[in-house]
Amino acid sequence: DIVMTQSPDSLAVSLGERATINCKSSQSVLYTSNNKNYLTWYQQKPGQPPKLLVYWASTRESGVPDRFSGSGSGTDFTLTISSVQAEDVAVYYCQQYYSAPLTFGGGTKVEIK
Amino acid sequence: EVQLVESGGGLVQPGGSLRLSCAASGFTFSSYWMHWVRQVPGKGLMWVSRISNDGSSTIYADSVKGRFTISRDNAKNTVNLQMDSLRAEDTALYYCARVVGATKSGGFDLWGQGTTVTVSS
Numbered sequence: 001d002i003v004m005t006q007s008p009d010s011l012a013v014s015l016g017e018r019a020t021i022n023c024k025s026s027q028s029v030l031y032t033s034n035n036k037n038y039l040t041w042y043q044q045k046p047g048q049p050p051k052l053l054v055y056w057a058s059t060r061e062s063g064v065p066d067r068f069s070g071s072g073s074g075t076d077f078t079l080t081i082s083s084v085q086a087e088d089v090a091v092y093y094c095q096q097y098y099s100a101p102l103t104f105g106g107g108t109k110v111e112i113k
Numbered sequence: 114e115v116q117l118v119e120s121g122g123g124l125v126q127p128g129g130s131l132r133l134s135c136a137a138s139g140f141t142f143s144s145y146w147m148h149w150v151r152q153v154p155g156k157g158l159m160w161v162s163r164i165s166n167d168g169s170s171t172i173y174a175d176s177v178k179g180r181f182t183i184s185r186d187n188a189k190n191t192v193n194l195q196m197d198s199l200r201a202e203d204t205a206l207y208y209c210a211r212v213v214g215a216t217k218s219g220g221f222d223l224w225g226q227g228t229t230v231t232v233s234s
Contacts, residue, residue, distance in 0.1 A: 040220030042158075049208055049227060050158065055220035061213070093158055097218050101174045102148075102160040 002026050002096050006105035012113040019081040021108045023094035028074045031098065038098035041070055041079045044107075045090045053092075054079065086112060115139035115223065117209050122228030125199055129232070133194040135209030135225055143167070143187040144215040149194050151205035152227075161207070164192060165217070177203075199232045206230075 003026040013019045029038045037057035042050035052061045054070035057077055067082045081088055089112060094105040121133040135147070149161040162173045162183040171183050182195040192209055206229050210221035 038218060042220070044158075049210075049224035050221070051224075052213065052220045052222045055213055055222075061220070061222060095158070095160075095220070097220070100163070100172045102163070104158040104160070107157050 001101055002029065002099060002103050004094055004096055004103050004105035006092075006094060006108050008108060009106070010109040010111065012111045013081075013084045014113045015086065016083050017113075019084050019088070019110055021079045021092050021094075021110075023072075023077040023079070023105050025075045025077075025096055025098075029096045029098035030074050037073050037077070038096055039070075039072070039077050040095050040097065041068075042093045042095065043088075043090045044093065050093065081110070084110070084112070117211065117223055117225035119207065119209055119225040119228035122207065122230045124231045124233065126234050127200060127232055129199050130195070130197045131199065131230060133196065133207055133209075133228055133230070135192045135194075137190045137192070137211075140211075140223075141215075142190040146212040146215075146217055147185065147192045148210045148212065148221060149183065149192075150208045150210055150221070150224075151203075151230075152208070153205045159205075162194065166215070196230070199230075201232050204230060204232050 005024045007022045039057040041054040044050045058070045091107045091109050118136045148163045164171050164183045168185045180198045185192040206227040208227045209225050211223040213219040213222035
């Protein structure tokens with residue numbers, strides 16, 4: 001199984017500041033035949049299902065604010081919130097869909113400082 | 114409205130069975146691969162199972178293989194999860210989710226609100 005490790009577990013950011021969340025996979029999730037990274041990011045607020053933010057590691061889902069961006073390749077990935085807003089308080093998860101079983105990171109809780 | 118609505122959760126004794134259903138509406142259900150994901154309250158997400166758009170291909174997490182069965186009825190726009198030999202560790206909120214872009218692989222762009230399964234004597 002591919003193990004997804006997120007860091008940090010939590011972070012407190014001032015409004016308007018940048019937040020960076022890291023995700024590392026235990027093996028590469030880059031499919032060389034199509035040069036795509038099988039990695040996605042979700043945001044989950046209390047009492048709600050997860051919301052898709054980014055897939056293919058860097059493709060922003062329709063309707064997601066452009067302050068959210070995904071980057072990385074192979075085994076190391078980053079979700080960046082360029083200017084944190086109050087509504088961004090949530091838990092963020094990465095997930096690989098390169099191979100079954102699909103696996104999620106443990107989550108990163110973002111709070112306002 | 115484009116949505117997924119799960120049902121069928123409840124309280125069941127260890128060793129018992131439940132059948133979860135997920136009703137889809139507002140989109141061409143037969144085009145989409147579908148998944149079940151579960152979450153223990155306050156904990157992280159765990160993938161459970163996936164079914165292809167035509168129902169011909171299914172896969173499971175090792176922890177549920179041989180006990181859970183995923184199926185779908187494209188005429189009724191539903192995906193189901195038959196859960197047998199339930200254990201306490203199956204207690205969770207169960208979500209159904211759709212793969213983005215009507216393809217095999219991708220993130221999950223549409224989720225239901227979930228249905229709660231509690232396995233306890």
